[in-house]
Amino acid sequence: MQQLAHWRKALTALLLSLLLVVSVGCSQTDTSPFADTQQESTEQGAAPAVADDAQKGGAFNRFFPGSEGGYDVVFAQEKQGFAEAKLKHEGEDIGLLAISDTISLPTAAQKYESSTETLEGYPLLDIGDTQTGVLVGDRYQVKAISRDPAFDAQARREWLQKFDLAALAVLE
Structure with missing residues (x-):
């Protein structure tokens, strides 16, 4: 029973470490020429692509x-x-x-x-x-x-x- 608890702790620690590595590795800074445009278009207060008063x-x-x-x-x-x-x-x-x-x-x-x-x-x-x-x-x-x-x-x-x-x- 004690051996099973030890494996659970080890497996939990391994999964948490893997999650941390994956999340840090996937959060690289975008250096593409489109990164600034993407940020501007998604910022709070950015102008909408279509004006609110445009015709339907x-x-x-x-x-x-x-x-x-x-x-x-x-x-x-x-x-x-x-x-x-x-x-x-x-x-x-x-x-x-x-x-x-x-x-x-x-x-x-x-x-x-x-x-x-x-x-x-x-x-x-x-x-x-x-x-x-x-x-x-x-x-x-x-x-x-x-x-x-x-x-x-x-x-x-x-x-x-x-x-x-x-x-x-x-x-x-």
Whole structure:
């Protein structure tokens, strides 16, 4: 009986030592280039990724174009400040259509200040080779994004015209 008690004490001491080694060994300081950013984004009082007063994603759905002529608009994502739909042609993904509330990311709206083109009176930009966007009501960014070469800049602009931009401009 005394030998069993001795083994229990030894096993308990061994397990506690192992626990201490594992916990100390796993608590190394993160020296990656992303460590500071991670700390800033998780600190108490850090700015939220999405502003509290950003529109609910579901509020945007009614402004999207509908399916037509062999093209299907399939809603894919909806979250605070953002809604997105896949654009499919004959079952293949050819692009994405999206509306985002720039209140959470003002720099997204600022890039339209350099726009020299408009769509229905709203500033229009080609963003790289695969995206076209329009800023509606100085707040809502509406984008068409290519996933297929056939969905080119002209096609993206045509799909942007199918959104109900005037109604989106007065969304509060």
